[in-house]
Amino acid sequence: MSPDAHAMTALLKALDFIEDSLTEDIKISDAAEAASYSLYHFCRLFNRYVHHTPYDYLMRRRLTEAARELKKTSKQIIDIAFDYQFNTHETFCRAFKRVTGMQPQEWRKKGIEDRRFAFSRRTKQHLQFINGGILSKPELIEHRARILAGISSLIQPGADTVRSLWRMLERESAFIHNAVQPISLYSVKTYPDNWEQDGIIYMAAVEVKTLDEVNPVLTAKLLPAGTYAVFSIAGPYPPAMEYVYQTWLAKSGRRPAYPLEIEVMGKDWPHTSSEDIKRKILIPIV
Amino acid sequence: MTFNKPKIVYLGRIVLAGFSFFGDPFATSAEWTEENEIGRLCHRFMEYVEENEASAKNLFRSHISYEVWTWNEEAAAKGNFDIFVGMEVDTVEAVPYDLSVRILPPCEYAVFTLTGEEITTDWYKPMYEEWLPQSGYAEAYPYQFQYYDQRFKGMDQVAESELDVYVPVIKK
Numbered sequence: 001m002s003p004d005a006h007a008m009t010a011l012l013k014a015l016d017f018i019e020d021s022l023t024e025d026i027k028i029s030d031a032a033e034a035a036s037y038s039l040y041h042f043c044r045l046f047n048r049y050v051h052h053t054p055y056d057y058l059m060r061r062r063l064t065e066a067a068r069e070l071k072k073t074s075k076q077i078i079d080i081a082f083d084y085q086f087n088t089h090e091t092f093c094r095a096f097k098r099v100t101g102m103q104p105q106e107w108r109k110k111g112i113e114d115r116r117f118a119f120s121r122r123t124k125q126h127l128q129f130i131n132g133g134i135l136s137k138p139e140l141i142e143h144r145a146r147i148l149a150g151i152s153s154l155i156q157p158g159a160d161t162v163r164s165l166w167r168m169l170e171r172e173s174a175f176i177h178n179a180v181q182p183i184s185l186y187s188v189k190t191y192p193d194n195w196e197q198d199g200i201i202y203m204a205a206v207e208v209k210t211l212d213e214v215n216p217v218l219t220a221k222l223l224p225a226g227t228y229a230v231f232s233i234a235g236p237y238p239p240a241m242e243y244v245y246q247t248w249l250a251k252s253g254r255r256p257a258y259p260l261e262i263e264v265m266g267k268d269w270p271h272t273s274s275e276d277i278k279r280k281i282l283i284p285i286v
Numbered sequence: 287m288t289f290n291k292p293k294i295v296y297l298g299r300i301v302l303a304g305f306s307f308f309g310d311p312f313a314t315s316a317e318w319t320e321e322n323e324i325g326r327l328c329h330r331f332m333e334y335v336e337e338n339e340a341s342a343k344n345l346f347r348s349h350i351s352y353e354v355w356t357w358n359e360e361a362a363a364k365g366n367f368d369i370f371v372g373m374e375v376d377t378v379e380a381v382p383y384d385l386s387v388r389i390l391p392p393c394e395y396a397v398f399t400l401t402g403e404e405i406t407t408d409w410y411k412p413m414y415e416e417w418l419p420q421s422g423y424a425e426a427y428p429y430q431f432q433y434y435d436q437r438f439k440g441m442d443q444v445a446e447s448e449l450d451v452y453v454p455v456i457k458k
Contacts, residue, residue, distance in 0.1 A: 151306070151308055151368065152305075152306040152308070152386045153306050153307050153308035153309060153368075154305055154306070154307050154326075154327060154330060161308055161309045161366070164308065164309070164360055164364070164366050165308055167360065168308070168358055168359075168366075168368070171358070171359060172358075190383070190384050192384070198330065201305065201306075201384070201386070203386070211387070211389060214389050216356075216388075216389065216390055216391050216427050216429060217356045217357075217358065217368070217427070217428060217429060219306050219370060219386045219388055220378070220386065220387040220388070220389065221383070221386055221387065222378070222379070222381055222383065222387070223383065224383050258383050258384075259384075
């Protein structure tokens, strides 16, 4: 077994151990023991493979599950805090606010569970993604407003319309005379508050110079000017986005300026390419 | 089915802001009810307008809504239609990131007024296959829109409703 594969196997054991112990009184040294590493070596490897310290990981997992229980049950806040091993109401509230931006009470009333941001359990797929060298550190770029033209649809969870949107756009692309050159294909996802239930707005598009000559069969969209975090990735999409939202954004102190997720793919039509094509993910941030 | 003769009107550029749906609108319900994807789309749009009441007031010219159906090859091949539901705005620049824009070019339209139960019949076929070929006009663009003003009372009150259908045309 290569050293990498060995480390990965050991860390997965530690991740399992942590997952089973979210409501137990454990120390990081117990997780190191589960991985059969010294505490020092464990912390070093954990950071390298997971991009969180073991303690930060444990806290985020506990707070995510606590947030879920606040929504799903009517348990007393202090009982949930004790269950997840917070000794006082105050330490729980402070930690909770740091990751959700709200007090537990407020979260219970007004918070919206959104799986983009809920810190999920890290799996082998995540570790392989993070360590595959296929995700760049984001660049922060100031961008002017952009005009996109394409095909858009409300997409219900599980619907398989994305490919037909791209097929349609490919057919129509011959009639888009004012596209910004060289052509870049954009996928834009807009997440309304209740998207997990009602779906997202998806758009397959190209950037155009003006709205004056937009072909009447196409839909247009204005992307707001502002600061965008730009990630270059190649590889599967879901672990990449979990990393972007739950690790990078969560640790950066930034938040999305708009619930938009933009993918720029160059000229490779996504419905006919593999998922390994290089692309950029843009998240508007403040 | 016979229609009253359509009026021919010229309309300038129309800028709409709203939501799109692409796919088979009847995948969830085959009935002419508000339960199908078109109904859901309209419902989502109306909900958006209500939730953003203050900004919507400034953005939209009126409460008249447009339902734009666009003809494409995916429709013929798979029954996937492109439907846009929105209301008119003055300037594109004011449209927020979470709405889509549709710009209809200046052109002449044949306007058919549908009354009562006519609304739920297959009016598309007689318009395009019977009226259009003998009208002296051709289809100018591959879309048509339905214009919902105060005369339309809702799918549950079709009998008391009226609806205008606009077909973009050009003299042959």
